[in-house]
Amino acid sequence: MTTHTVNTALTNTAPTSAPALEITDAVLELGDGDGRVRALDSVSLRVQPGEFVAVVGPSGSGKSSLLAIAGALGKPDSGSVRVHGTDLATLNRAAAARFRLRNIGFVFQSGNLIPALSAADQLRLVARLAGNRTAEPEALLAELGMAHRSGHRPGQLSGGERQRVGIARALVNNPSLLLVDEPTAALDRDRSQEVVAILAERARRSAVAVVMVTHDRDVLGHCDRVLEMVDGRLSEVAAATAGSH
Secondary structure, three states: OOEEEOOOOOOOOOOOOOOOEEEEEEEEEEOOHHHOEEEEEEEEEEEOOOOEEEEEOOOOOOHHHHHHHHOOOOOOOEEEEEEOOEEHHHOOHHHHHHHHHHHEEEEOOOOOOOOOOOHHHHHHHHHHHOOOOOOOHHHHHHHOOOHHHOOOOHHHOOHHHHHHHHHHHHHOOOOOEEEEEOOOOOOOHHHHHHHHHHHHHHHHHHOOEEEEEOOOHHHHHHOOEEEEEEOOEEEEEOHHHOOOO
């Protein structure tokens, strides 16, 4: 596979625009003693508003650690992480939780929905926690083709429908950054393409920066850039080879 070191100056918008996500020389070590490993090894990444970036790589390569520090779920041992100019290292635990609710959306492998809540109520809960009184759950679900299922609970939805609800929930507070973890892991090929196409369209239409971790190389054509994580190091994959494995 042809790779080259990620250039943090790479953007798809004007260079004066503020990055939605800027990670600089992040180092993160996990474990203790002889079992201590470097999950992130001097990782740098810049993602602009409206840009859709995929991160591929083997299990245990550091992809989950990358999402964790980008989402204010953990802090690197050194280096910096900024989301729209906010240095996440300056936030205590409570402030980080508030910041996540208002600025960062998360999409999980299987939707990670609350079984007892309807599709619309999943969105209402997240909006309420963020103090968002202007959210319109039904309208957002309708945009994603789920208006007719807004009153259904997760157990009454297909895998693709659960992922659509998960995407809607991640977007309900109008985040500037969307972090997506293996969104197609439980879906067939057609539903996988459908879900990733929704993410790509939303990124470009709403200027949301999207970072998606995936093993599914069939969906990489929807992305603006493809990065590969190997042994904690991040590199950019040449476009011609991105979907060839």
